[in-house]
Amino acid sequence: MEYQYYHTPVMQKEVLSFLAQIQDIESATIVDCTVGEGGHSELILKQWGGVTLYGFERDKDIFVIAHKRLQPYEKVILINDNFRNLRIHFNNMQNSISAFLYDFGVSSYHFDGTDRGFAFKSNQKLDMRLDSKSHVSAYDAVNSFTEKELTEIFTKYGEERWARRIAKRIIYKRSEQPIETTGQLADIVVQAIPKQYRVKNIHPATRVFQALRIYVNDELSAIGESLKDAITFLKPGGMIIALSFHSLEDRIVKDRFRRWAKGCSCNNDGLQCQCNSDPLVTVLTKKPLQPEESELEINQRSRSAKLRVCRKL
Numbered sequence: 388m389e390y391q392y393y394h395t396p397v398m399q400k401e402v403l404s405f406l407a408q409i410q411d412i413e414s415a416t417i418v419d420c421t422v423g424e425g426g427h428s429e430l431i432l433k434q435w436g437g438v439t440l441y442g443f444e445r446d447k448d449i450f451v452i453a454h455k456r457l458q459p460y461e462k463v464i465l466i467n468d469n470f471r472n473l474r475i476h477f478n479n480m481q482n483s484i485s486a487f488l489y490d491f492g493v494s495s496y497h498f499d500g501t502d503r504g505f506a507f508k509s510n511q512k513l514d515m516r517l518d519s520k521s522h523v524s525a526y527d528a529v530n531s532f533t534e535k536e537l538t539e540i541f542t543k544y545g546e547e548r549w550a551r552r553i554a555k556r557i558i559y560k561r562s563e564q565p566i567e568t569t570g571q572l573a574d575i576v577v578q579a580i581p582k583q584y585r586v587k588n589i590h591p592a593t594r595v596f597q598a599l600r601i602y603v604n605d606e607l608s609a610i611g612e613s614l615k616d617a618i619t620f621l622k623p624g625g626m627i628i629a630l631s632f633h634s635l636e637d638r639i640v641k642d643r644f645r646r647w648a649k650g651c652s653c654n655n656d657g658l659q660c661q662c663n664s665d666p667l668v669t670v671l672t673k674k675p676l677q678p679e680e681s682e683l684e685i686n687q688r689s690r691s692a693k694l695r696v697c698r699k700l
């Protein structure tokens with residue numbers, strides 16, 4: 388029986404239309420930094436037969452699925468590693484890549500096809516690790532971190548206004564028995580948030596689950612590190628295309644593109660920056676693009692997507 392993929396690639400038309408503007412696209416080298424089940428990668432390979440595609444994926448299980456899916460295509464090099472390690476794999480390849488594509492976060496496969504506790508709706512063991520390099524699981528954090536640590540995680544990575552109340556409730560509940568499952572944690576979060584402040588159509592535990600996942604997998608620092616290296620491997624005329632799904636990811640991309648456009652490539656904050664050099668990129672999306680209504684109708688999960696693109700000068 389044919390395998391049914393869980394994930395529908397987001398903003399496909401927009402991603403392909405930006406790639407089509409690259410001068411040497413027919414023979415380009417493209418890096419898909421977040422291969423997932425290989426949806427975007429396959430669209431690219433179908434569209435341009437001459438493309439050499441490098442694909443990064445940190446999750447071993449989904450990597451195997453992508454590997455199988457992309458086997459029919461000749462010039463594909465898949466790498467089971469974190470995209471924060473671009474420089475290890477592209478040593479000496481400065482100015483040689485035509486495009487980097489990022490589609491941040493996790494795949495529908497993680498929510499619907501695994502039992503690692505990404506989805507709060509099903510009763511799974513709390514884990515949320517994308518790879519074995521993450522030493523701390525969501526279970527460890529929820530059952531052993533202090534109230535202060537949990538509050539910080541929920542505030543920093545979930546922008547959760549009830550972070551402290553939720554952390555307090557977790558500490559209280561786990562003194563009775565360990566919090567083992569997604570269902571238990573989701574219930575605790577619901578109990579901690581006052582009824583009148585629950586947002587319609589959004590599960591009250593959404594932000595806490597997002598925060599734990601980002602923390603456990605150290606997702607945000609990987610984005611900053613990867614972008615910093617991607618720009619050096621990108622050819623003049625090449626593009627970085629980034630799809631974000633929450634404001635924390637989007638802010639990193641937006642800030643990085645803005646700095647490059649001003650000629651800054653350092654890691655200092657705006658005040659200390661003394662780069663004072665020529666712009667490195669043109670930003671092609673003054674405002675981020677969002678999915679069209681027609682896409683939202685068929686793929687609800689695309690609703691928070693924001694697409695930003697820059698071109699290297």
Ligand SMILES: C[S@@+](CC[C@H](N)C(=O)[O-])C[C@H]1O[C@@H](n2cnc3c(N)ncnc32)[C@H](O)[C@@H]1O
Pocket residue numbers: 394395396397420421422423424425426427428443444445446449468469470471490491492493494495517606609
């Ligand atoms: C939104 S999905 C990508 C979906 C893919 N574009 C498609 O169309 O099928 C994001 C994928 O990136 C992977 N991922 C997340 N952070 C990563 C990182 N730092 N390095 C490599 N892969 C990562 C996740 O495991 C997940 O499979």
